[in-house]
Amino acid sequence: MKRNTWQREAVREALDGTGGFISAQALHSALHASGSPIGLATVYRALGDLASTGEADSLQSPDGEALYRACSTTGHHHHLICRNCGLTVEIAADEVEAWAKRVAGEHGFTGAAHVVDVFGLCADCTAAQRGADERRADATANGSSSSHPA
Amino acid sequence: MKRNTWQREAVREALDGTGGFISAQALHSALHASGSPIGLATVYRALGDLASTGEADSLQSPDGEALYRACSTTGHHHHLICRNCGLTVEIAADEVEAWAKRVAGEHGFTGAAHVVDVFGLCADCTAAQRGADERRADATANGSSSSHPA
DNA sequence: ACTGATGTTGACAATCATTATCAATAGACC
DNA sequence: GGTCTATTGATAATGATTGTCAACATCAGT
DSSP states (O other), X not given: OOOOOHHHHHHHXXXXXXXXXXXXXXXXXXXXXXXXXXXXXXXXXXXXXXXXXXXEEEEEOTTSOEXXXXXXXXXXXXXXXXXXXXXXXXXXXXXXXXXXXXXXXXXXXXXXXXEEEEEEEOHHHHXXXXXXXXXXXXXXXXXXXXXXXX | OOOOOHHHHHHHHHHHTOSSOEEHHHHHXXXXXXXXXXXXXXXXXXXXXXXXXXXXXXXXXXTSOEEEEEOSOOSSOEEEEETTTOOEEEEOOHHHXXXXXXXXXHTTOEEEEEEEEEEEEOHXXXXXXXXXXXXXXXXXOOOOOOOSOO
């Protein structure tokens, strides 16, 4: 049988209280910081459960960490994520759904699923960044790798 | 200075000889199997280099592994990947590019980048699967998790 | 409220991918 | 060939995640 424990609730609430995506480790730290003695393994389990129930979305950060987020829509949707502050906006993408299905079909693929996420700098971070850029004029290119996203 | 070593060539060729995406570990095993004494660390380094040069694309598998692939187009493109056999088709997605840029703009985001990949079953695997489904009538739902892709 | 069966927890060990270390090696240019 | 130094590779180190298992807490029935 499925039991309700304060630990699971704690994880759910902590996740709700977070604007964007957060890693299991970070969420555990946050909970600890706010006085909860919850164990790391439990956080992982709770997040896994939430993700499989559809109550939370998960994605892989470019450095291989799993990130979770409590989403308002239980249905299908995508994300627009600020790569600086983590602010996340849920977006519908009917066009893209259709496109994915069509492209898959054109190549004989069935059971099409897709991963679609947009990363960028939110308005606030863009402003902050611009300020920073003006202050320092070092033209050093950023060394970030992560080829695929573009 | 940048030196040319047979190791880097070996990795490049092994990657070229692979249809779809492959993990660093798997590529290393493959190289070993074909008699190359190349070291694991070197495979990681070579793949990292290829990825940062744009000669290879990389993405995160749902279980947190980094997968690499030698792509014909050095420019920007996306992938249609068979989740069963790994067959990969490169696809252009101008519509999606435009969509991503527009959505980002609508929410005040700048520097929009995106991750767009379509997973499915290729024609061959679909056929094979259908055959298998007919043979066994166990209606057990698949237990796969991985919430987000849809 | 009491109790028993069992789902759940949490500390820790184990695993797995990836990165760092560093002495030995081998390209590139003379 | 000789020198300089980027590169290699065996191994240790790191970091995220999962497995283990005894102790515990929850829920249903009383």
